[in-house]
Amino acid sequence: MATRLVTRSMFFSCFDEQTSRKLGEHLRLYTRAFSSRDNVTPAKTSMPASPDLQEVPGIPSIPEYRKRYAQLSEKRIKEFRIYRWNPEKAQKPFLQSFFINLNECGPMVLDALQKIKADQDGSLTFRRSCREGVCGSCSMNIDGVNTVACLQVIDPNVEKPHTITPLPHLHVIKDLVADLTHLYQQYRAVEPWLKTKKPPPDGKEYRQSIEQRSKLDGYYECILCFCCSAACPQYWWNSDTFLGPAALINAGRWVHDSRDDYTSERLQFLNDKWATYKCKLIFNCAATCPKHLNPGKAIQTIKLMQIGSHITGKEPTNK
Numbered sequence: 001m002a003t004r005l006v007t008r009s010m011f012f013s014c015f016d017e018q019t020s021r022k023l024g025e026h027l028r029l030y031t032r033a034f035s036s037r038d039n040v041t042p043a044k045t046s047m048p049a050s051p052d053l054q055e056v057p058g059i060p061s062i063p064e065y066r067k068r069y070a071q072l073s074e075k076r077i078k079e080f081r082i083y084r085w086n087p088e089k090a091q092k093p094f095l096q097s098f099f100i101n102l103n104e105c106g107p108m109v110l111d112a113l114q115k116i117k118a119d120q121d122g123s124l125t126f127r128r129s130c131r132e133g134v135c136g137s138c139s140m141n142i143d144g145v146n147t148v149a150c151l152q153v154i155d156p157n158v159e160k161p162h163t164i165t166p167l168p169h170l171h172v173i174k175d176l177v178a179d180l181t182h183l184y185q186q187y188r189a190v191e192p193w194l195k196t197k198k199p200p201p202d203g204k205e206y207r208q209s210i211e212q213r214s215k216l217d218g219y220y221e222c223i224l225c226f227c228c229s230a231a232c233p234q235y236w237w238n239s240d241t242f243l244g245p246a247a248l249i250n251a252g253r254w255v256h257d258s259r260d261d262y263t264s265e266r267l268q269f270l271n272d273k274w275a276t277y278k279c280k281l282i283f284n285c286a287a288t289c290p291k292h293l294n295p296g297k298a299i300q301t302i303k304l305m306q307i308g309s310h311i312t313g314k315e316p317t318n319k
Helices: 008-012 017-034 062-073 109-119 181-189 210-214 227-231 233-238 244-255 263-270 284-288 295-312
Strands: 077-084 094-101 139-142 145-148 162-165 172-174
Touching: 077 109, 094 109, 109 162, 139 227, 145 227, 145 284, 181 244, 227 244, 227 284, 244 263, 244 295, 263 295, 284 295
Parallel strands: 077 162
Antiparallel strands: 077 094, 139 145, 139 162
């Protein structure tokens, strides 16, 4: 059986931190567990039969070590089919296959893309920044689902390839980079910043109670990856007039902010049959959001505030 060198750090990475620490303390007792490869029975050890050797809490048995070592020694080659298109070349878009040994790659799809770019094809183009699911830069479609590549775990099943394409129904700049210009223009249209009519009471900052602050939960976590808007059928058909889930959930964030003094004006701007009311509660947005938010619910909350104000005749409030 073909084997490759497994470093000490690679072996320890198989276990959690606590187990690795215990393993280090007892490593001398298990040195001879790897005295032979290729499933050859190791030579008998002269180590004394002690309680530590017989059973160490939290430390896997020697057969378990051998099993994990064998997994690391075997190559696990997985195929990644990636959308390619270069506007500078007279060539139609196509899917290009790349093959990676998962033992030499990080656990996330973004790790695989970076390894492909570094080792196989430097022309592969995609956005990425934080690698922690905070910036939203690496949004793309992976196996038919809009998500961010840094939070998408690689499927360990090497028989099943990953298919990676740009966010759907958007113009493509190159490879996996979609044009987000129109989406950001719509985001700016909802004025996503604090607007006040008076200075703070203490002249320093606008304060909120814990209850007021809790109203922003489910809104402020949006990372502007635009996975939701790219998954919304209504946005596919009416992106010129419908603001879309991404812009509207951020509009809701400021509508509900107790520090903002322009709630009525914001709701009046959103009171449009195209900009807001084109949402048909399909909830693709909630199903695809990598931060597990619910833009559809946020849009309905905006509608209820508008309807409530119309019925009562009173100005809506977020206090």
